[in-house]
Amino acid sequence: MNVFDPQRFKLPPAEAGEDDVWVPSSCALCYGTCSILAHRVDGVVVKIEGNPESAVGKGRLCGKGVSGIMTHYDPNRLRYPLRRTNHKKGLHEDPGWKRIGWDEALGEITAVLRKVRADDPRKLVVQRTTTVTSSRVPLHAFATAFGTPNFSVSGGGQHCGNGAHLISGIMHASWSVVPDFEYCNYAIYFGASKGHAAGHASCSNMGKAADARVRGMKMVVVDPLCNFAAAKATEWVPLRVGTDAALALGMCNVMVNELGIYDGPYLQAKTNAPYLIGPDQLYVRDTQSHAPLVWDLRTRSARPYTDVAAADMALEGRFTVNGTPCFPAFHRLREHLQKFTPEWAEKISSVSAATIRRLAREFATEARIGSTIVVEGVTLPYRPVAAIAFRGAQGHRNSVYNFLAVDLLNHLVGAADVVGSCLGFNPTCQGHPDTGKVRYIPSAGPDGLMVTGSWMGYHYPYQPQEPRLPQNLGLQDLFVIGMTSPFLDSTDREDMWKKFEVPYRPEVMVNFGANLVMSIANRDAVAASLEKYKFIVSFDLFLNETSNFADIVLPDCDYLQSFDSRSNFPFIFSLPGGLGEWCWPIKQPALPPDGEQRPHADVLLEIADRVGFGADLNAAYNAWLDLQPPYRLAGGTRYTYEQICDAELQNNFGSQHGLDWFKQHGLIKWKKKPEEVYWRPFVDVRVPIYWEFLRPIGDKIAAIAEPRGCKIPPEYYQPLPDFLPCRSHCCDKPGFDFYGFYYRDIVHTNSFTMENPWLDEVARLDPFSYTIAINAGEARKRKFADGQPVWVESETGRRVRGRLKFTEGIHPEGLGFAAMCGHWSDGMPVAKGKGVFYNDLLELDWEHVSPTNINLDLCVKVRVMPAESVS
Numbered sequence: 001m002n003v004f005d006p007q008r009f010k011l012p013p014a015e016a017g018e019d020d021v022w023v024p025s026s027c028a029l030c031y032g033t034c035s036i037l038a039h040r041v042d043g044v045v046v047k048i049e050g051n052p053e054s055a056v057g058k059g060r061l062c063g064k065g066v067s068g069i070m071t072h073y074d075p076n077r078l079r080y081p082l083r084r085t086n087h088k089k090g091l092h093e094d095p096g097w098k099r100i101g102w103d104e105a106l107g108e109i110t111a112v113l114r115k116v117r118a119d120d121p122r123k124l125v126v127q128r129t130t131t132v133t134s135s136r137v138p139l140h141a142f143a144t145a146f147g148t149p150n151f152s153v154s155g156g157g158q159h160c161g162n163g164a165h166l167i168s169g170i171m172h173a174s175w176s177v178v179p180d181f182e183y184c185n186y187a188i189y190f191g192a193s194k195g196h197a198a199g200h201a202s203c204s205n206m207g208k209a210a211d212a213r214v215r216g217m218k219m220v221v222v223d224p225l226c227n228f229a230a231a232k233a234t235e236w237v238p239l240r241v242g243t244d245a246a247l248a249l250g251m252c253n254v255m256v257n258e259l260g261i262y263d264g265p266y267l268q269a270k271t272n273a274p275y276l277i278g279p280d281q282l283y284v285r286d287t288q289s290h291a292p293l294v295w296d297l298r299t300r301s302a303r304p305y306t307d308v309a310a311a312d313m314a315l316e317g318r319f320t321v322n323g324t325p326c327f328p329a330f331h332r333l334r335e336h337l338q339k340f341t342p343e344w345a346e347k348i349s350s351v352s353a354a355t356i357r358r359l360a361r362e363f364a365t366e367a368r369i370g371s372t373i374v375v376e377g378v379t380l381p382y383r384p385v386a387a388i389a390f391r392g393a394q395g396h397r398n399s400v401y402n403f404l405a406v407d408l409l410n411h412l413v414g415a416a417d418v419v420g421s422c423l424g425f426n427p428t429c430q431g432h433p434d435t436g437k438v439r440y441i442p443s444a445g446p447d448g449l450m451v452t453g454s455w456m457g458y459h460y461p462y463q464p465q466e467p468r469l470p471q472n473l474g475l476q477d478l479f480v481i482g483m484t485s486p487f488l489d490s491t492d493r494e495d496m497w498k499k500f501e502v503p504y505r506p507e508v509m510v511n512f513g514a515n516l517v518m519s520i521a522n523r524d525a526v527a528a529s530l531e532k533y534k535f536i537v538s539f540d541l542f543l544n545e546t547s548n549f550a551d552i553v554l555p556d557c558d559y560l561q562s563f564d565s566r567s568n569f570p571f572i573f574s575l576p577g578g579l580g581e582w583c584w585p586i587k588q589p590a591l592p593p594d595g596e597q598r599p600h601a602d603v604l605l606e607i608a609d610r611v612g613f614g615a616d617l618n619a620a621y622n623a624w625l626d627l628q629p630p631y632r633l634a635g636g637t638r639y640t641y642e643q644i645c646d647a648e649l650q651n652n653f654g655s656q657h658g659l660d661w662f663k664q665h666g667l668i669k670w671k672k673k674p675e676e677v678y679w680r681p682f683v684d685v686r687v688p689i690y691w692e693f694l695r696p697i698g699d700k701i702a703a704i705a706e707p708r709g710c711k712i713p714p715e716y717y718q719p720l721p722d723f724l725p726c727r728s729h730c731c732d733k734p735g736f737d738f739y740g741f742y743y744r745d746i747v748h749t750n751s752f753t754m755e756n757p758w759l760d761e762v763a764r765l766d767p768f769s770y771t772i773a774i775n776a777g778e779a780r781k782r783k784f785a786d787g788q789p790v791w792v793e794s795e796t797g798r799r800v801r802g803r804l805k806f807t808e809g810i811h812p813e814g815l816g817f818a819a820m821c822g823h824w825s826d827g828m829p830v831a832k833g834k835g836v837f838y839n840d841l842l843e844l845d846w847e848h849v850s851p852t853n854i855n856l857d858l859c860v861k862v863r864v865m866p867a868e869s870v871s
């Protein structure tokens with residue numbers, strides 16, 4: 001039986017004048033998931049506006065959001081299942097697509113999946129795009145139920161996630177960080193654009209950031225490029241690409257060792273700063289309880305941290321415990337920072353020592369250490385400064401330390417999740433007032449360190465698992481700090497799998513919307529990986545460069561045609577931080593499927609049923625959505641995705657708030673409490689300014705990896721952050737003068753939106769969207785002309801072609817590429833041939849990933865050559 005019933009999507013009669021409605025739903029042109037109202041007239045969506053009722057977007061949409069109509073009605077949208085007739089796969093092979101029926105497509109997919117599941121379910125790779133965040137539950141549940149640990153997100157995950165999410169999780173119990181725009185007076189951004197371009201809670205944050213600037217918030221943007229955030233900032237500080245840690249550590253040193261400004265009571269009560277560290281770099285522990293010891297200033301003795309009042313814990317001094325000399329972690333940090341003089345940091349980052357000293361002084365002074373403020377009747381710590389980082393700072397080989405060094409600025413002055421400070425967005429929710437559901441609060445884990453209350457990554461950020469010989473293709477069982485992994489597609493994947501005795505190889509891929517040929521690294525590496533799969537089925541809206549490697553392509557419904565009980569997962573993913581409202585919007589169809597399009601979540605349910613693991617999929621949904629009786633899905637029952645959405649909504653918000661209620665209202669919301677937003681004083685957890693757990697993890701990884709020929713550089717596993725150079729910093733080839741990097745373009749979402757004609761038009765009018773930004777002075781020195789066609793060549797000989805665009809707003813050594821352009825698929829004719837494909841310059845192997853969190857290094861040392869000089 002085919003469980004998909006197109007009648008469910010039947011619209012009201014479309015007689016002229018009878019159908020004129022605004023359908024509340026959610027945008028999915030990027031993972032910001034802003035709430036929308038789709039205006040449908042006589043069966044046609046004629047306009048999309050922001051939903052002012054929602055906290056997600058607050059009635060605003062970006063240019064992509066309002067252009068969604070053009071993606072939906074694009075005549076190049078897929079409408080029928082397709083099967084390739086050319087069995088040879090390659091970048092330049094024509095798949096020879098042939099239209100087939102759903103029964104035939106599903107029959108073939110079922111046969112393949114049955115076989116591989118019976119053989120070894122781990123041979124299935126489930127891959128998805130990060131753009132449609134709500135897809136996470138159906139795809140993850142499918143993978144879990146099938147029995148494969150090989151679940152991957154495409155470039156979005158590997159480029160922006162591993163460091164930012166890891167450190168935000170460990171230090172703020174959150175997926176990412178933002179300034180508390182309502183109260184912050186001084187924000188410093190390192191390679192981030194929160195509130196000024198794309199990203200989490202994008203449109204809500206744009207409003208909040210604008211209001212903050214009007215209020216007088218000073219904003220300093222540290223970035224090689226003066227673009228969306230820097231252009232609106234009080235000050236732009238251009239730095240050498242990938243050197244954020246050097247600048248941040250220089251500032252930390254000035255604050256602690258030159259100015260002597262830090263928040264002692266915060267460090268005592270909320271971090272592991274007082275924990276005693278022995279000569280082995282590890283905690284000195286109580287012999288009985290095994291708890292880390294602190295030095296009790298009142299009794300003048302070492303005691304477990306649990307037994308001493310925070311105010312009595314020593315932060316500095318040399319102590320002897322059972323004959324072992326030891327120092328508080330803060331003492332170690334303070335000593336460690338001394339080597340990062342502003343003069344040293346200037347040499348690395350190119351930011352002058354005087355500027356570093358000034359920024360450190362401004363940040364430390366503006367923090368107003370010791371002050372409090374009353375918010376809605378609650379007296380709270382007030383630290384109106386925030387240092388935030390995101391993709392630009394963390395997308396490097398030194399990903400972990402780059403981000404950690406920036407966040408240390410916050411923790412040194414106590415500016416973490418209190419009023420005005422750096423906020424994790426929404427890590428503490430006390431639940432809906434009627435049901436208490438969607439409640440999560442961070443808790444104290446091993447050694448009193450914080451464990452997040454809610455998480456969406458591959459594993460919780462703390463406490464890391466024990467490294468072991470990997471059973472998964474991404475090797476995260478071994479590299480336990482990493483979340484998403486490059487090893488599914490890297491050029492050395494076979495070598496790595498052999499080294500680590502991975503006992504199987506990938507054979508089948510279920511892909512949801514990811515264009516990984518473009519979104520990870522160079523096309524040859526990823527193509528070589530995809531060619532090896534015996535079978536790929538891909539849910540797509542268009543035939544893109546990756547769907548051309550598929551055996552069967554299934555035409556998906558887009559966001560204007562599908563249900564989801566949440567606009568993303570978890571619901572806080574794109575909810576703005578700070579005071580305001582909790583808000584849970586849904587996604588619902590404003591339009592029916594066109595042709596034979598079907599929503600992927602329903603197709604996955606049908607495939608599971610046909611293959612024979614429908615009951616497992618129901619169980620996986622129960623676990624993923626935390627469904628409790630009477631809303632738990634029954635093992636033997638066939639459900640539609642709409643029914644599952646209904647179950648989740650009733651489970652969370654009561655039987656009166658099922659899908660029918662949400663279809664009408666679009667969202668449910670309730671007020672945030674100050675104790676939820678500014679949760680740090682109310683939750684008894686500590687965070688590590690000294691990552692004691694890191695070196696033992698590194699040692700265990702080395703014990704497994706090094707006998708197998710994989711050297712683990714110990715400097716990446718030290719408890720205190722350092723500046724460690726990228727490959728690009730080590731390149732001294734003559735003529736390779738520039739650091740290539742890419743940045744998010746506000747009018748495009750990764751490689752996805754170039755096919756949209758309105759966005760393409762805007763991008764063509766923008767001087768930078770489809771060009772290569774170069775410092776005007778440096779370009780003229782080399783006799784380049786503005787607009788000149790050039791080749792950009794990496795030190796490994798990879799080349800991309802584009803046109804230069806001169807600007808004063810880029811670091812002299814930087815070469816900036818917008819978005820992820822340069823499509824070549826005939827299935828995306830509007831996008832084809834536009835812009836520059838920066839990722840094609842990136843190497844994809846162990847040498848170019850962080851040895852700590854296996855994050856891909858995204859900067860490349862390049863030379864620029866006139867196009868006519870290269871044959």
Ligand code: SF4
Nearest residue numbers: 027032033034062065
């Ligand atoms: S920010 Fe993203 S989710 Fe919001 S309107 Fe723009 S594209 Fe849509």
